[in-house]
Amino acid sequence: MSNSQRPRPMAISMGDAAGIGPEIVAKAFRDDPAAMRGCFVAGDVAVLRRAARCVAREHDVGIPVAVIEAAADAAAMPPRCIPVLQATPPLAPPAWGAISAASGRAAADCVVWSAQAALKGEVAALVTAPLHKRALAAAGVGFPGHTELLQAQAAAFAGVPLEQMPVRMMLANDELRTVLVSIHLALRDAIAAVTFDNVLQTVRIAHQALQSALGRAPRLAVAGLNPHAGEGGLMGREELEVIAPAIAAAREQGLLASGPHPPDTVFMRAREVPGHPGEFDAVIAMYHDQGLIPVKYLGVEQGVNVTLGLPLVRTSPDHGTAFDIAGTGAANASSLLAAVRMARRLAA
Known part of the structure; x- marks a missing residue:
């Protein structure tokens, strides 16, 4: 196969060097070379070599770490070898x-x-290992997490203001997908972010991303903000004055949005399990914990974080840096492998 015919490589950013990110990356290359074929790590060579030593089994001769100069060099690496580009x-x-x-x-x-x-088309997708928000803040990065950092990079690359590059977080596994109206905001600020424009924009972004992935118009359930979706205004008026009008506007545009649904039951209705097909393809959640708790409760090992709205494919495990077990070799690489597989599907 010529270089022009080879699939583009996928980049994996190493995450925080003091957390489990480098370990789960090394485990993924060790345990599932087929899934990791064509992937490379944008990271630090010394950090990845330490991680490889950390997860090496007693009978292993060692997990090799190869230094590469360009993303395309990853294609020539043998199985279970970790290609690292010093980024x-x-x-x-x-x-x-x-x-x-x-x-x-x-x-x-x-x-x-x-x-x-990824923005220049040199890699097919980006899979990100976990960051630590306090470490980012200590470094003066100015963004609380991946989503906001990637949004800023994409907007700068496109030469547009940040507000013209709207993005949303989706957390997904084989049973449930949730898309968030707001991401890393204090709860008071997250409630204030439940506006007509933000809800409608979230529905539009979710529709566009999932229509491409599913090959059909997705069925989107919009959760309420308040208990029982406001109970007709008895427990809050956001559903009547903000959320329902945004859903109506989405439906006028031909989107398959419904709600507002009571948030304590809508996730169960959307869950896809054997013998019980989900009623919806995704739930639009009003704030971070409302949407993430149901997916994470089903098992962080298979959850994948996907950034919607970017001109690139980005996925991530749905867990954090796990500083409490870093360096023990106990971290589970399943969520990272799920993120790699999803990125490959989305980039196809």
Whole structure:
């Protein structure tokens, strides 16, 4: 196969060097070489070599780490070899579980490098290992997480203001998908963010992304904000004055949106299990925990975070840096592998 015929590689940013990100990346290459074929790590070579030693089994001769100079070099790597492109100034591996500005800066560097490569078409997709928000803040990065950082990179690349690059977080597994109206906001601010424009925009973004993925118009259930979806105004008026009008506007535009549904039951109705097909393809949740708790409760090992609205494919495991177990080799790579598989499907 010529270079022009080869599938484009996929970048995996290493995450915070003091957390489990490098470990789960090394485990993924060790345990599922077929899934990781054509992937490479945008990271730090010394950090990945430490991670490879951490997860090596007693009978392993070692998990090789190869230094590559360009993304395309990943295609030539043998199975279970971890290709690493040095995407940040060399980093002395930090103590496991330690919050540091150096780790936050290196993690952000790797995300930025990967995002730029994806925006330029050099990689097919970006899979991000977990960041630590306090480490990002210590480094002065200025963004609370991946979603906001990637949004800023995409807007700058397109030469448009940030508000013209609206993005949303979707958390998904084989049973349930949720899309959030707001992401990393304090609860008071998240309630204030439940506006007609934000709800309608979320429905539109979810419709566009899922229609492409499913090959048909998705059925979108919009959750209420208040208990019992406001109980006709007895428990709040956001459903009557904001959410329902946004749903009506979406339906006028031909989108299959319904609600507002009581948030304590809508996720069960949307869940896809054997013998019980879900009534909806996704639930539009009004704020972070409303949407993420149901998916994570079903098992963080298979959950995948997908950023909708970007001109690139980005997925991520649905868990954090797990500083409490970093360096023990106990971290589970299942969610990262699920993120790689989903990224490959979305990029196809």
